[in-house]
Amino acid sequence: MIASIMKNTILFLLATLSLSANPMHDFSSDQKIAVQNSILAQVNGKTISMMDVKKKMDMVFHQNYPQLASSNQARFQFYEVSWRHVLMELIDNELIIADATDKEIKLTDGEIREVVEERFGPNVMQTLDKIGITYDETWKMVKNELLAQRMSWFFITSKAMNTVTPQDIRQAYRHYVDKNPSYSEWKYRVISIRADKPDDKLADEIYTFLADKKNPENLKESLKKWEAPGVSIAVSSEFEGKTQELSDLHKASLEQLEPGNYSKPSFQKSRTDKKTVYRIFYLIHKLDFDTPKFETVSNQLRNELLQKAVAKESQVYLTKLRKHYGFEAEKTLPDDLHPFSLQ
Numbered sequence: 001m002i003a004s005i006m007k008n009t010i011l012f013l014l015a016t017l018s019l020s021a022n023p024m025h026d027f028s029s030d031q032k033i034a035v036q037n038s039i040l041a042q043v044n045g046k047t048i049s050m051m052d053v054k055k056k057m058d059m060v061f062h063q064n065y066p067q068l069a070s071s072n073q074a075r076f077q078f079y080e081v082s083w084r085h086v087l088m089e090l091i092d093n094e095l096i097i098a099d100a101t102d103k104e105i106k107l108t109d110g111e112i113r114e115v116v117e118e119r120f121g122p123n124v125m126q127t128l129d130k131i132g133i134t135y136d137e138t139w140k141m142v143k144n145e146l147l148a149q150r151m152s153w154f155f156i157t158s159k160a161m162n163t164v165t166p167q168d169i170r171q172a173y174r175h176y177v178d179k180n181p182s183y184s185e186w187k188y189r190v191i192s193i194r195a196d197k198p199d200d201k202l203a204d205e206i207y208t209f210l211a212d213k214k215n216p217e218n219l220k221e222s223l224k225k226w227e228a229p230g231v232s233i234a235v236s237s238e239f240e241g242k243t244q245e246l247s248d249l250h251k252a253s254l255e256q257l258e259p260g261n262y263s264k265p266s267f268q269k270s271r272t273d274k275k276t277v278y279r280i281f282y283l284i285h286k287l288d289f290d291t292p293k294f295e296t297v298s299n300q301l302r303n304e305l306l307q308k309a310v311a312k313e314s315q316v317y318l319t320k321l322r323k324h325y326g327f328e329a330e331k332t333l334p335d336d337l338h339p340f341s342l343q
Contacts, residue, residue, distance in 0.1 A: 033072055033343075037051050043327055048087065055141070057086050059138070095322065096151045116138060152314075159313050160310040181291060184287060184289065185243075186241055186243070187239070190250075191210070191233065192236070194231070210262045210280060249279075257281065
């Protein structure tokens with residue numbers, strides 16, 4: 001759940017970086033963040049207020065962006081981007097905590113204390129004073145978070161893991177191969193010989209010259225001696241492209257070449273002026289990219305399948321809890337609600 005919050009805070013970080021990139025005075029230290037406090041939700045007899053959401057966001061902000069602690073502008077942007085997601089996390093956590101209480105799931109004081117000290121350092125009380133959260137509030141939030149994590153493991157993650165089979169991973173790899181086939185990156189030139197009439201002898205003569213000289217300097221100049229009335233020769237600039245980006249003609253001509261070699265002339269009629277066109281391809285460079293082996297991407301594919309399974313099991317579990325504890329998830333807050341302001 002925290003991960004979804006952090007994805008959205010990227011927007012806030014980009015905004016902060018944008019401000020820091022332009023030399024300007026940060027007046028936020030002279031401003032205060034005003035909070036429009038109100039009851040946002042009731043879950044199993046417990047109320048969640050905007051201040052509850054703010055306290056949770058203050059903890060997350062401190063953990064992830066301590067370097068911005070003095071910037072009220074950054075904190076305000078974080079609140080604006082994150083408060084709805086944090087609210088939904090708190091609602092889900094309360095439902096899970098209620099289920100944990102009914103199932104008599106316990107935590108030891110030592111487990112909670114270890115996480116509190118890990119997050120806020122040895123001087124816990126001093127750190128919490130700076131954040132503006134009491135020790136009791138912190139203890140309760142950490143306890144609830146750990147309970148939610150434990151319940152999520154029992155009723156979401158472990159179930160999701162059991163649904164992902166080796167056959168599923170193999171099937172996912174087959175789809176992966178379809179979407180990520182082997183390919184090559186090509187760098188090449190094309191010599192085009194345009195003639196009023198077909199002249200295979202001329203095309204073969206030019207090919208023999210090129211194959212013998214390999215890659216002569218001033219290629220365009222060296223081919224001018226074959227130009228005549230009704231015959232023109234063009235040398236392209238360097239083309240670069242992946243296999244899937246090449247036309248069938250270019251691909252067929254290049255695939256038979258090694259770097260540094262020329263293809264035999266290919267014959268074609270121009271669609272525009274009906275003239276004869278011979279094309280000779282020169283392969284400068286080729287870089288092959290094979291589809292990763294199953295062993296290389298199997299863990300990645302398993303994690304992707306597991307994430308989908310976790311999302312599905314999470315939805316099933318939370319829907320069950322909402323129904324059991326009578327929480328109406330469809331009651332939403334106005335889209336234009338902005339409970340935080342800089343003053």
